[in-house]
Amino acid sequence: xxxxxxxxxxxxxxxxxxxxxxxxxxxxxxxxxxxxxxxxxxxxxxxxxxxxxxxxxxxxxxxxxxxxxxxxxxxxxxxxxxxxxxxxxxxxxxxxxxxxxxxxxxxxxxxxxxxxxxxxxxxxxxxxxxxxxxxxxxxxxxxxxxxxxxxxxxx
Amino acid sequence: xxxxxxxxxxxxxxxxxxxxxxxxxxxxxxxxxxxxxxxxxxxxxxxxxxxxxxxxxxxxxxxxxxxxxxxxxxxxxxxxxxxxxxxxxxxxxxxxxxxxxxxxxxxxxxxxxxxxxxxxxxxxxxxxxxxxxxxxxxxxxxxxxxxxxxxxxxxxxxxxxxxxxxxxxxx
Numbered sequence: 001x002x003x004x005x006x007x008x009x010x011x012x013x014x015x016x017x018x019x020x021x022x023x024x025x026x027x028x029x030x031x032x033x034x035x036x037x038x039x040x041x042x043x044x045x046x047x048x049x050x051x052x053x054x055x056x057x058x059x060x061x062x063x064x065x066x067x068x069x070x071x072x073x074x075x076x077x078x079x080x081x082x083x084x085x086x087x088x089x090x091x092x093x094x095x096x097x098x099x100x101x102x103x104x105x106x107x108x109x110x111x112x113x114x115x116x117x118x119x120x121x122x123x124x125x126x127x128x129x130x131x132x133x134x135x136x137x138x139x140x141x142x143x144x145x146x147x148x149x150x151x152x153x154x155x
Numbered sequence: 156x157x158x159x160x161x162x163x164x165x166x167x168x169x170x171x172x173x174x175x176x177x178x179x180x181x182x183x184x185x186x187x188x189x190x191x192x193x194x195x196x197x198x199x200x201x202x203x204x205x206x207x208x209x210x211x212x213x214x215x216x217x218x219x220x221x222x223x224x225x226x227x228x229x230x231x232x233x234x235x236x237x238x239x240x241x242x243x244x245x246x247x248x249x250x251x252x253x254x255x256x257x258x259x260x261x262x263x264x265x266x267x268x269x270x271x272x273x274x275x276x277x278x279x280x281x282x283x284x285x286x287x288x289x290x291x292x293x294x295x296x297x298x299x300x301x302x303x304x305x306x307x308x309x310x311x312x313x314x315x316x317x318x319x320x321x322x323x324x325x326x
Contacts, residue, residue, distance in 0.1 A: 025179065029183075036187075036188050038190055038324075039190065054183045058179075084187060135192065137192070138189065139190055139229075141186070143186045146182065146183050149178055149180050150178060150179045150180070151177065151179075
């Protein structure tokens, strides 16, 4: 009796799955609001200000290594092209894996900030700053865009 | 007869590509509203008029000859007001008349006699107040003083300068 060897012909393609495409969601949630500013009087907004600090939200898969870079404007622009100088101190950036304002980890917003996405998959970035109007600062509304760039650096 | 099926095995191994770097951007705005600078004007001089040699003459802030400054600025803005006050009026040939006993009155759109009294000081903040609540309001500050002739001064016109400075406090 012969053994019947039956070998299934196996054919096909075995492909190692490519590394999963990293999905990042980044949104701006709140403007950095200096409010009413008086000529000649600098106005500071702390990153812990509950209503005026700028805020972004980042979502990504837990464990994803991310790098955050803020493109900070040197000034806001107002009526007739008038400029209102802005400065950002080394502790004007804040990172928190939680939604609690006071649990921020400070960072220098003038430099990239790297972190690993925690298990909740969501973090927030806070931003403070100082506006310095001159005594002759023209009255009116001033604004400038503050762009956050988030990149995956490891996974 | 046993047939043997050919063994065929095809295995293709495809390695995944390296991790793809992705970047996302998000934007917020930095915003501010700057109040218009306060406009301060000296409108009326403090006029002592004729002063008899060897006498004193007082012009109170409520007098029609008192000096008047006006302030126009951001509505409801809190301001500090300070002065630089002359100690003397200078006249012909180096003669001087002493000036002291400064008095003041202030108020939004206030006429003389209808404002609140204060004492102007030389240097430092003399007054902290809020400007009017309506755009276009004029805040008036009146100043008066006393001039003293010690006697023997040269006759003629005597003058001095009063400076008033207004600063927003941000409060």
